[in-house]
Amino acid sequence: MKYARFVLGIYLAVAIIAASGVIHIEINNEFYRGQDGVWQSAAHGAKVAVIIGTIAACTSILIGSILGFISAWYGGILETFILWMATSIAAIPGILLVLILSYGMGGGISAVFFSVGLVSWVGIYRLVHAEVLNLRSQGHVESARSLGASVPAIARRHIFPCLKPILSTQFVLHFMYAVKAETILSFLGVGVHQQASWGRMLADAWAFGDLQQGNYARILIASFCLAGLMLALQSRISGRQK
């Protein structure tokens, strides 16, 4: 747990340094061939991972929790409609829908995090929906309602604070999903363009035959950066569950 926090701190620090422009990287032929600036690319990959993971997880939590609350609180036709929408999205393989939406939005970093956010809210919606159904009949919420509190006030003061542990765990899980999705999308050509990212590094390493040339640096650095982040995040989740 302690080590996980330390490792995550390092990733965040590297991402902030890369974003501040201290680590400069030039996107040219040498960059694509991986002959130059592999470590710089990895640092920029950390920046891209933090941006994509954070925004995608925030988007999915925002959509999932708002829709989950609305459908559980108001019920009726609204609930049926939102449930239908969620089930329809869940019937399409997640990574395929992310691929399609990312293509639909024209690719790039913003397309990746929005498409992941728009696809992965369904799981959060189900969790929040079940929790709100449970919470709305509890004493403190009943009291707030009988005292005439408005629905947004009840949501803000009495429902969402109780959902904080679930949502924070979901944030980490969706962060991990978004970073993995970026790797796959970039490898398939609809992810991050004209920027260094771990997915791009793997894609370029494959395209330029790094392994055939005995050049393992780019593949290994990108993979271990990704693995380190995943393990640290996983460890955070396990720590929280304990």
Place this chain on the structure above:
Amino acid sequence: MTKLVINKILAACAIIVGVDLVLFLALQSSVFGDPLARETNFSNSSIELSMAAQRLGIIEGSGHGVLDFNIVNEDLGPYRISLGESFEIKNVQQQTVFSTAAPQTISELTTAINQSGFVTASLKEPDFGARNCIDIDLDAFNFEVDVSWQKPFTATVINRIHPVKRFVSSFTRLVQFDLGFDRMSRPIGETLFTRGARSLAIAAPSFFIIFLGAFLLAASSYERKRLSRLLNFLAITCMSLPALLWIFIIRQTVVIDLEWAPLRAFSEPILPLFVLPILITIFIGIWPEYLLMRSFIDDRMKQPFMLAAKAQGITPQRLWWRHLLPNLAGPLAQHVALNLPFLVLGSLLLETIFNIPGLGISIVEAIQNHDSNMIRVITFFIAIIFLIMQAAATLVARRYDPRQRSEVEE
């Protein structure tokens, strides 16, 4: 039971409509940007735009009317030209005449004008469908219009179709299995069938080996702490590294360095080409399944009915066969059903790396070729398979899981 089946069928129909609506909104509506721009890869070519518009069903030819033909030259003024009749373009400077055949569609008309070499025509974008209008740029040539142009003609009007109507008509075609054609004018149904079979040839054996292997590993490591620790360590190590790294390294070692697997283009005999992708799928896929099976078994073993059965002193074999396995049937059937269709796509990366023309690579190709019809059809059928499998899993769970069976009987 009949009511349950009817409810399930109605729910499945609603979800099928929902799935297609999601795909329509993502690919063929303007929600995420102009679909025509996407389909033509942001091309400005009027021919490409009009072909893409027709392919996506955004425009159609219907009825009769007059087509306005604007010539971008103030001296000459606007002229009218019809579809379905020939016309001439004269170049006074070079004393040449270009005659056309009778164009039937706007794109043919545009092509005919452009073929003259004297003038350049371009469709009005992006609302050419609504305006039924073509702009002609006279370039630098001295240009004379044949008198017949000035006559109003009967013309086929190209209408822009309302998105709701487009969705309804395309959905109707899909459920009637009229899948249409891809960008290369190949029937999508044929591609789906041939390539789907190849993907299934990788996914089906891999899946069953993963499923059985994971269950056997989980069962054999239960109550064996050392083996359990070793398997958990292997699982976490293998899962924490990206799947792409494993694929690259195994391919490099087995195919390039050791030359144990063939390195060639996809051609007969194809079976040897499937062996390595299947083995890699098993290697990557078995670990998360093992951890899941382990948690299923651990969870069921702690249930009161299992403890009661143990306290009665029944043999371990009977405990497993009589109590554990029937109670695992429900969640396992659900798990298998929900994962099988997704495994077809699990080969997305493998097919791309090993160059096997299956469904996964079809989607990647369709995205690279900006073929939204193809993407929509493949995704739609994967979702339908998912729904069928989900219904089958519910039936299996109700048949074998004692708790669900008793609920149905009540």
